[in-house]
Every structure is written in C-alpha cells, then in structure tokens.
Amino acid sequence: MADWIYQGIDARGRLFTGPIEAADADEAAHRLQQQGLLTTRLVPHTQAGGTSPVRHHGRRRIDRATLLAFTDALSGLLRAGLTIEQSLTVALTLSLPPAAHLLIADARHDVRAGISLSESLAQVDGIPTHYVSLVHNGELTGDLGAMLARLQKAIARSAEIRAGILNAAIYPALLVVVMLLSLLFLFIDVVPRFAAMFARSSIRLPAATRALLAVATFLHRNMMGLSSGVLASIILLMGAWRSPGGRASLERLVLHIPALGPIIVSLELGRVFRTMAALLAAGIPLTQALTNIWALPGPGTLRSMLHTWHERLVAGESPAQSVASLPLLPAFVRQFIAMGNETGRMDDVLSALADRLEHDTDRAIHRALSLVEPAAILVMGLIVGAVVVSILAAVFALNTVHIST
Known part of the structure; x- marks a missing residue:
C-alpha cells in the first residue's frame, strides 16, 4: 500500500490535510469520499513537496448544471474585486455540487502552476469552445468578472x-x-x-x-x-x-x-x-x-x-x-x-x-x-x-x- 497526501473539504466547507494509505489515487479518493471529504488535492507521499496533484476533471464530462454553478460562483467573486486564485479558493468553500468543486479545485491548481484559467478550462471535456474564448478574452481585457456574468446569463437562459x-x-x-x-x-x-x-x-x-x-x-x-x-x-x-x-x-x-x-x-x-x-x-x-x-x-x-x-x-x-x-x-x-x-x-x-x-x-x-x-x-x-x-x-x-x- 502506498502513502498519499490529501487535501479535502467536508460538507461544512472545512479544509483537511493529511496522509492516507491506498493502492492508487482512485482508491484513496474513494476512501476519502466515504469519510465525507471532497478531494481537492492528492499526491504520492514522496512527491508531496512539489509535484502536481492528480487532476479529476479529465475523468468526467462537465454537464450544463456544473458549468452554470461554476460560472455563477466565480463571476460574483471576481466582480467583488478578488483575484482569480482568491476567487477559486473562496469558491471551494461555497455550497456547490461536487462536480463543480472538482472543476474549481483543478482550475485553482492550474492557476497556481502558472496556467491561465482559459487554458485550464480548455482541457475539460464538455466546456464549449465559445466559453473558453470568452474567458480568454476576459483575461486579456481584465474584465473577466463581467464576461463570466454574461456567460452565466446565457447559460441560465x-x-x-x-x-x-x-x-x-x-x-x-x-x-x-x-x-x-x-x-x-x-x-x-x-x-x-x-x-x-x-x-x-x-x-x-x-x-x-x-x-x-x-x-x-x-x-x-x-x-x-x-x-x-x-x-x-x-x-x-x-x-x-x-x-x-x-x-x-x-x-x-x-x-x-x-x-x-x-x-x-x-x-x-x-x-x-x-x-x-x-x-x-x-x-x-x-x-x-x-x-x-x-x-x-x-x-x-x-x-x-x-x-x-x-x-x-x-x-x-x-x-x-x-x-x-x-x-x-x-x-x-x-x-x-x-x-x-x-x-x-x-x-x-x-x-x-x-x-x-x-x-x-x-x-x-x-x-x-x-x-x-x-x-x-x-x-x-x-x-x-x-x-x-x-x-x-x-x-x-x-x-x-x-x-x-
């Protein structure tokens, strides 16, 4: 059994970090889920000092409801004056669907690694090309909050x-x-x-x-x-x-x-x-x-x-x-x-x-x-x-x- 270092959030939004034993990342994430934790970061113990965590959004297709929840949460936080990384961090504490939490966690990891939000979202199956284009345009103009608000309105309609x-x-x-x-x-x-x-x-x-x-x-x-x-x-x-x-x-x-x-x-x-x-x-x-x-x-x-x-x-x-x-x-x-x-x-x-x-x-x-x-x-x-x-x-x-x- 290998040792893993995890970071997870419980139903009340509290952040937990610690070790867990599991044969692979899927088993570790499953055990954490049984403990009532939503995994936001999971790396082998030997790599915990600096490697990238296991990404979750590549395993599933993002549906319309998940994309709407993600867009709604992020647009409000950005328009409140927070940076992209701060907005993603705060969004992890909000009451959102589990799939939206996984998308936010992966996006925050990419942003911290120096990848733009639009590049991160472009890797997610189920996010339309025009959505990524608008996010990229918002990043270039510095008006990402308003751009996401426009997207949220279109998706909600x-x-x-x-x-x-x-x-x-x-x-x-x-x-x-x-x-x-x-x-x-x-x-x-x-x-x-x-x-x-x-x-x-x-x-x-x-x-x-x-x-x-x-x-x-x-x-x-x-x-x-x-x-x-x-x-x-x-x-x-x-x-x-x-x-x-x-x-x-x-x-x-x-x-x-x-x-x-x-x-x-x-x-x-x-x-x-x-x-x-x-x-x-x-x-x-x-x-x-x-x-x-x-x-x-x-x-x-x-x-x-x-x-x-x-x-x-x-x-x-x-x-x-x-x-x-x-x-x-x-x-x-x-x-x-x-x-x-x-x-x-x-x-x-x-x-x-x-x-x-x-x-x-x-x-x-x-x-x-x-x-x-x-x-x-x-x-x-x-x-x-x-x-x-x-x-x-x-x-x-x-x-x-x-x-x-």
Whole structure:
C-alpha cells in the first residue's frame, strides 16, 4: 500500500490535510469520499513537496448544471474585486455540487502552476469552445468578472428554456402514456372476455364486432412479438443516432416534419444567436465567433449552414450579403442581420433576435402541447366509443335471436 497526501473539504466547507494509505489515487479518493471529504488535492507521499496533484476533471464530462454553478460562483467573486486564485479558493468553500468543486479545485491548481484559467478550462471535456474564448478574452481585457456574468446569463437562459419545455411536456406525455396503457388493457383483457361470450353463440356477429375481435385477438396473441419489435426499433434508432451518417439522416427527417421542424430550427437559431451576441460583445470578430459556434452540438444541417456563412464572410461578402441565400434562415432573421450590419451594433441586434426566436419558440411549443390533451382525449373517446358500439351491436344481435326463438 502506498502513502498519499490529501487535501479535502467536508460538507461544512472545512479544509483537511493529511496522509492516507491506498493502492492508487482512485482508491484513496474513494476512501476519502466515504469519510465525507471532497478531494481537492492528492499526491504520492514522496512527491508531496512539489509535484502536481492528480487532476479529476479529465475523468468526467462537465454537464450544463456544473458549468452554470461554476460560472455563477466565480463571476460574483471576481466582480467583488478578488483575484482569480482568491476567487477559486473562496469558491471551494461555497455550497456547490461536487462536480463543480472538482472543476474549481483543478482550475485553482492550474492557476497556481502558472496556467491561465482559459487554458485550464480548455482541457475539460464538455466546456464549449465559445466559453473558453470568452474567458480568454476576459483575461486579456481584465474584465473577466463581467464576461463570466454574461456567460452565466446565457447559460441560465438556455437552462430556463429547457426546463420550461420539459415542465410543459410532462402532463401531455403522462396523458398519452395513460391513454395508450388504458387502450392496451381494453384490447388485451376486456374485449377478449366478450369474445369468449360471443363464441358460445352461433349467430353471425356484425362486421364492426368481428373487426374489433380480430384486432383484440391479434394483440393478445402477438403481444410479445410486438413488444420485441418496438424494443428492437428503439435500439436501432439509438444506434443510428450514435453513428454520424444515421444521425444526419434522422436530423434531416425530423427537420422536415411540418410542425416539429420549424420549432427545432427556431430553438437552435435562438441559442446560436445568443451565443454569437455574447462573443461579438466581447470584441471577438464575427468570423471567429462562427468558428467557435459551429463546434457546438446541434443539428448537422445548422452547423453546415454556419460553416457556409463563415466561408462567405472570409471570401469578402458583407454580413447581409452572406446570409441572403442561406437555408433555414427565415426572412426576418436576414432583415435583423442586415440591420445590425448597417447600424454597427450587431451584438445588440443578435441579442434581440435571440429574444424574439426564443419567445416565438416558447409560444409555439406551449400551443402545440396544449393541443395534445384534447387530441388525446378525443382519440381515446373515439376508440372507446367504437369498442362500446361494436360490443353493443353484438349484444343486440344476440337479444334479437333470443327474442325470435
């Protein structure tokens, strides 16, 4: 067992330092976690005098919530007048998610080693290129606190939109699931009981009843096969989504769906233009801003459009000319960009454009989701009504036979 020297923080923000025995760094960090400590520094005992600690952020991908917590904490401390190293040290004592503490600890170590914050963040998987560019620009201008505040606002707005969409979709999704389960129960359990009753009679059932019983019998006998087919289809779609060619094909298919495609395009364009506005406000040229943005995750068609826009700007076209024939861009978007080019306030115009796109998208999503509830109720009512009418038709036929006999 090797000796390690650790530095860690407990749940109350207190700093602890000492030795621990473990076979490797992972085991040492795991033991410290069991003791309620968040590891911020961990080095072999023989190297404790001056080597670099084990870095943690290379082992995991930073998610949006972690990046938001990191940005929010650091921007406030920097604007309060603290240096970068002081801000990172104080941020370690704040109540933040564990992943954010690890990111802060690694960044502080790099800063103490003479590495800039932007260079440190560039090594972290999950931090976008435009984020690193803005941090670097803030370091050069000496206004890193304001730059991080702008990033925090953009990330928080994006998270707010996602949360709003998710919250609005929960009830319609539950309603659709309950409707499907109810109809499934109706066809594989309730209807077959009537089928057994009708089978004991020798009359010819109405056509609607025969069709209903045929559907119920098919579902009852082939439920396992149908379930396996649905599961296999989901697995195939997930596999296609992970492959570049399959993902591009699925994206094109989704973007051509009449109701869904325009909403996705507006949502992605709003995100792109808000990010671009932040980059331009920081003094980053439009061509470099586009280079940073097309590396963001999103539909391949949109990234291809941004790449084409960049090539036209490099070729000498003005911003207004370069977007004149770009696909996916509505006419009002081209007008906004032309206006920003004429006034010289492209960052403000793009920010206003992002606000409009996000507002229109939010309204369209809520309008579409508000139609799901009545549509689901209507569909379920029609199907249940058809089932009831079909069964009653058979019952009336049986009664007619009994009365006549």
